Amino acid sequence: EVQLVESGGGLVKPGGSLRLSCAASGFTFSSYSMNWVRQAPGKGLEWVSSISSSSSYIYYADSVKGRFTISRDNAKNSLYLQMNSLRAEDTAVYYCARDLYVSSGHDYWGQGTLVTVSS
Amino acid sequence: EIVLTQSPGTLSLSPGERATLSCRASQSVSSSYLAWYQQKPGQAPRLLIYGASSRATGIPDRFSGSGSGTDFTLTISRLEPEDFAVYYCQQYGSSTRYTFGQGTKLEIK
Numbered sequence: 001e002v003q004l005v006e007s008g009g010g011l012v013k014p015g016g017s018l019r020l021s022c023a024a025s026g027f028t029f030s031s032y033s034m035n036w037v038r039q040a041p042g043k044g045l046e047w048v049s050s051i052s053s054s055s056s057y058i059y060y061a062d063s064v065k066g067r068f069t070i071s072r073d074n075a076k077n078s079l080y081l082q083m084n085s086l087r088a089e090d091t092a093v094y095y096c097a098r099d100l101y102v103s104s105g106h107d108y109w110g111q112g113t114l115v116t117v118s119s
Numbered sequence: 120e121i122v123l124t125q126s127p128g129t130l131s132l133s134p135g136e137r138a139t140l141s142c143r144a145s146q147s148v149s150s151s152y153l154a155w156y157q158q159k160p161g162q163a164p165r166l167l168i169y170g171a172s173s174r175a176t177g178i179p180d181r182f183s184g185s186g187s188g189t190d191f192t193l194t195i196s197r198l199e200p201e202d203f204a205v206y207y208c209q210q211y212g213s214s215t216r217y218t219f220g221q222g223t224k225l226e227i228k
Binding site: 035037044045046047050059061095100103104105106107109110111112 | 151152154156158163164165166169170175176207209211216217218219220221222
């Protein structure tokens, strides 16, 4: 069974940092591109970042470029999102999601982890 | 950047009725790169349709996707009580990677 489990969310002050993790199981993690997608309270979905299976290709939404860094450790079946210079507008539930295949859509999602940026 | 506009914002229907949800792109989108998701309160989104018209694994055949270019449609042929949720379309673009529409809320009339 495919499972994605996020962790690392919490309350952080504006300007602070947080590192999210996503533990994957039930599939060959090293064969799939992965993504972070977020959802602010009561709002729609916003794609944040993508990383290819071998980390060769990395993309960011303009809203987080220069502040967030996506990475993965295929030996540990884990995906990460390092978030720096956090702002109130980064407050959201952050989901990790697997690509069905490259550029096709996300077929498995974690349950999400809440990040709250507030003083 | 391609913008996806979903309509209507809210759709009020009864179980057993047919639902038609629209997703319009500001520029032409390759059909291969158009997906639809369902999201229920407190849950992660679920992939329904990819490649504009292919159902994801385990999705009932009452869900169907169609369209090309700038106009795409998600149709639910006969609404079941569990289908009332928020629906999002998503496209992939080489420069912007993924973009979501703002969502359509399907509510019980």
